[in-house]
Amino acid sequence: MSERSVIHSTIVLERSYDASPARVFAAWSDPAALQRWGSPGEGWESSIDRFEFQVGGIALSRFGPKGGESYVNETRYLDIVRDQRIVSAGGMTSGGKRLFVGLLTVEFSPEGTGCRLVMTEQGAFLDGHDQPENHQAGWSQMLDNLRVECA
């Protein structure tokens, strides 16, 4: 048997945006918007190959540093409440190896004229291929990108 391990981790990130919950929600439900802000690294390339924004629908994307290792993310929407909540679950592979599986909850609520966003990623990092610190940094970068997208 090969060496197997799982590290479970919960990452919570919060942001306040100067845009309505509907506007911020739209940045997650529109694939063109998502592709603009949803890249975790400066200069990374990404493509969205499938995008079915409905409960039970699949979103499939590829991303990675230019000329470097490429990651495939496949996620399935489990719960959608318009302008309020998106929950999805899926996994990330690279070169056929499964690195990560996780459940992602994004909550949107009004805050003055803006939006409070709370993102919770409950992850299982598989066989030492990936670390929670990478996700913490990647999501932090993306939620900052999202501020520009919603400006």
Added chain:
Amino acid sequence: MSERSVIHSTIVLERSYDASPARVFAAWSDPAALQRWGSPGEGWESSIDRFEFQVGGIALSRFGPKGGESYVNETRYLDIVRDQRIVSAGGMTSGGKRLFVGLLTVEFSPEGTGCRLVMTEQGAFLDGHDQPENHQAGWSQMLDNLRVECA
């Protein structure tokens, strides 16, 4: 907007079984076995309507107390390592309401001539319809049933 809430919770349960990891794993991958032990309440009824034990495959089951409220559980397998690990994600509904979504990791490892099982449920409990205590109690009951199944 209706009142929405999410409670995130991680439940970890561990058991030692006097059966090989292959035997305990089989009790999760064989639908007939799963139906024998996988009911959370004494006298509850359950049925497995779909069971595709492969990565990307769906398992769909219904269960509930006889004559009482019925629950539908739909889960999708995200990672399977034979005799070692099963990870799945999905959700539970009742009467069309979504109560819960979660990621479930089950790890099997040799312990002497037996099996050590570690189960981790990373859950999101939606809109106050369900509570982590219910899952803790339900899984605890099922993992005890599993001891009988593997005897």
